[in-house]
């Protein structure tokens with residue numbers, strides 16, 4: 136069985152500054168896999184490399200067995216990978232509905248997720264549908280950016296630090312929603328700094344350090360062993 | 371001053387304005403969305419004029435000949451735009467302004483010479499299409515039908531364009547591309563194709579206005595540079611990248627020019643340059659634009 140996504144030994148750099156030093160990981164269909172690690176270890180860079188937003192200097196990105204490293208982002212998106220960026224990137228001058236509508240037009244992938252389905256998952260967005268993206272709160276923007284990516288019916292969701300900068304109550308809601316997504320069979324690759332959010336969701340984790348993978352294993356291992364957790368993730 | 375005289379001046383100003391709008395809107399669209407300042411946009415207008423003349427020669431200036439020639443000119447310039455965008459402009463996106471300026475200026479020189487080579491340096495002219503060759507009496511003045519047609523076409527294109535931008539799916543995609551190209555690409559949109567489409571549309575408009583101007587102005591070498599300077603002033607007045615800003619910028623330009631000649635005879639462009647200078651000092655981003 137080939138994995139849905141398999142990253143094989145990728146190296147990546149921004150200009151001359153090298154950031155990833157041989158990352159390998161796999162995500163199976165239906166799984167929620169989490170990339171854990173502190174500020175600046177390369178979680179976002181890994182996701183950008185998968186998405187085609189950054190071309191890895193070497194290594195392979197296999198999507199259902201085919202190498203997609205070097206593909207343009209829209210081709211990757213149309214192949215079924217959805218990216219939810221950490222900085223959310225809402226189109227500030229478009230309304231909530233317009234943000235969702237263009238995402239469906241952009242990806243051209245029909246499926247379970249359409250405007251009604253995402254409004255059902257995030258009822259608040261229905262209420263806000265005519266509001267401009269730039270006038271949403273942080274939590275609302277986070278819901279919109281997830282909903283927007285879902286409009287493209289991705290088979291794999293790259294979810295980059297969804298809980299960043301949100302109030303605890305909002306994080307709690309978001310956790311519920313993400314769990315719901317997972318229960319509905321969406322495969323998720325999650326990047327997080329915080330252990331609480333990620334360990335509550337993940338089946339397996341990869342712990343990154345300075346652009347390499349330091350540890351990988353079932354999430355349960357980290358959940359139960361606080362000594363291991365402290366050793367790997369102590370700030 | 372007699373009311374009829376004032377009315378004539380207003381109509382003259384509006385005619386200038388609507389030609390400028392067709393050209394400046396493309397310039398402003400390309401800048402607003404792709405962030406490239408295309409000096410060769412005036413050359414597309416010039417090519418539109420020459421191609422319309424050529425088409426009329428082939429098709430005879432009677433009946434539908436002029437309209438077919440106009441369509442031929444606009445479409446050909448649009449196709450040329452597609453080729454130029456695909457082959458050359460691609461590598462200009464995101465580059466420094468200096469590269470863009472040098473490249474598009476080189477294009478001005480090349481297209482200018484190509485036009486001289488193909489059509490010579492003599493003045494050429496095209497007669498008014500028969501159906502619009504008459505005039506009608508308004509306020510004691512005789513307004514040529516063709517002028518009225520041009521004055522109607524500007525607002526029609528402005529309204530259609532802004533409706534497409536604000537109400538349609540493709541309009542939403544274009545606005546999103548303007549806001550965040552990379553994010554739109556990551557959502558699955560082929561932003562490169564959207565860019566090409568916008569560039570072709572802008573080139574088409576430039577070719578169209580070049581063709582439509584031929585019954586009013588003779589076709590001469592140098593009309594490309596003359597028009598691009600004016601289109602720039604319009605875009606600066608209205609605000610870079612603002613569609614309605616370009617429209618009102620054109621109207622202001624046309625009227626200031628039309629009445630400025632009365633106040634400063636012999637310095638026809640003085641009043642518009644003065645206006646542009648004042649706007650650049652008070653609102654450097656233009657009347658309808660936003661600070662960059």
Ligand SMILES: Nc1ncnc2c1ncn2[C@@H]1O[C@H](COP(=O)(O)OP(=O)(O)OP(=O)(O)O)[C@@H](O)[C@H]1O
Nearest residue numbers: 149152154172173174175176177178179180181328
């Ligand atoms: N555009 C860029 N240009 C240069 N260096 C960059 C750029 N983006 C990120 N970096 C550097 O690459 C390294 C990895 O960054 P990355 O964003 O992948 O980390 P991260 O794990 O996502 O961190 P965070 O938890 O803060 O989001 C960091 O040292 C960062 O400074």
Ligand SMILES: [Mg+2]
Nearest residue numbers: 178179221296
């Ligand atoms: Mg990050």
